[in-house]
Amino acid sequence: MLIAGNWKMFKAQAETRAFGAAFSPPAGVDVVVCPPFTSLAAAAESGLTVYAQNVHWAEEGAYTGEISIAMLKELGVAGAIVGHSERRQYFGETDEGTARRAAAALAAGLRVIACVGELEAEREAGETEAVLRRQVSALDLHPGLVVAYEPVWAIGTGKTATPEIAQHAHAFIKSLLDVPVLYGGSVKPDNAAELLAQPAVDGALVGGASLDPDSFAAICRAGLLS
Numbered sequence: 334m335l336i337a338g339n340w341k342m343f344k345a346q347a348e349t350r351a352f353g354a355a356f357s358p359p360a361g362v363d364v365v366v367c368p369p370f371t372s373l374a375a376a377a378e379s380g381l382t383v384y385a386q387n388v389h390w391a392e393e394g395a396y397t398g399e400i401s402i403a404m405l406k407e408l409g410v411a412g413a414i415v416g417h418s419e420r421r422q423y424f425g426e427t428d429e430g431t432a433r434r435a436a437a438a439l440a441a442g443l444r445v446i447a448c449v450g451e452l453e454a455e456r457e458a459g460e461t462e463a464v465l466r467r468q469v470s471a472l473d474l475h476p477g478l479v480v481a482y483e484p485v486w487a488i489g490t491g492k493t494a495t496p497e498i499a500q501h502a503h504a505f506i507k508s509l510l511d512v513p514v515l516y517g518g519s520v521k522p523d524n525a526a527e528l529l530a531q532p533a534v535d536g537a538l539v540g541g542a543s544l545d546p547d548s549f550a551a552i553c554r555a556g557l558l559s
């Protein structure tokens with residue numbers, strides 16, 4: 334059971350240290366936080382397992398605004414998210430680029446959470462499986478790879494996929510690629526247990542509710558019981 338917190342563009346260093354001091358997750362669940370780049374070192378120094386929110390495939394080079402694997406490792410970072418829907422929607426990231434990021438990070442020993450998920454219009458048009466197939470097919474099986482199913486209509490909207498929708502999508506993803514699959518999309522302390530209880534749900538990627546140490550710890554406890 335892996336519970337990951339994606340802090341997006343929230344929490345500078347002092348707030349990160351305050352989170353680290355207040356956060357007490359239960360033993361028995363793998364917990365990671367994904368702070369902004371400038372807070373990665375502070376999070377690692379707080380004793381948290383830390384993933385970045387993105388990583389580039391090149392060792393170094395003229396890639397303004399990007400971050401390399403070695404730069405992350407130097408800070409004690411253990412993994413990275415790739416292909417988050419906000420990267421795809423607002424910054425034009427593609428299945429191909431996501432796959433290159435994932436492959437390079439995995440080859441260098443970082444763990445990877447690769448995000449997939451359909452838009453609301455795609456679900457309504459009956460295209461969910463086709464979209465998931467396209468996104469997942471770009472990825473290669475690796476022991477360090479985890480996929481996060483994040484239906485875009487459920488991210489930051491307060492709309493959560495029903496446990497049945499999540500179970501169905503996760504089972505479909507696993508039929509394409511045999512990896513652990515996290516659910517993401519408005520996971521909160523009051524809905525985490527029923528989502529995490531689904532047999533094909535191997536954990537959660539949590540946005541908003543991971544910013545508060547008490548609510549994130551409550552979600553981690555729900556993972557322990559599932």
Ligand code: PEP
Pocket residue numbers: 339483487488489490491517518519520538539540541542
């Ligand atoms: C996310 O950004 O990965 C996410 C799932 O956000 P939220 O929990 O806020 O919907």
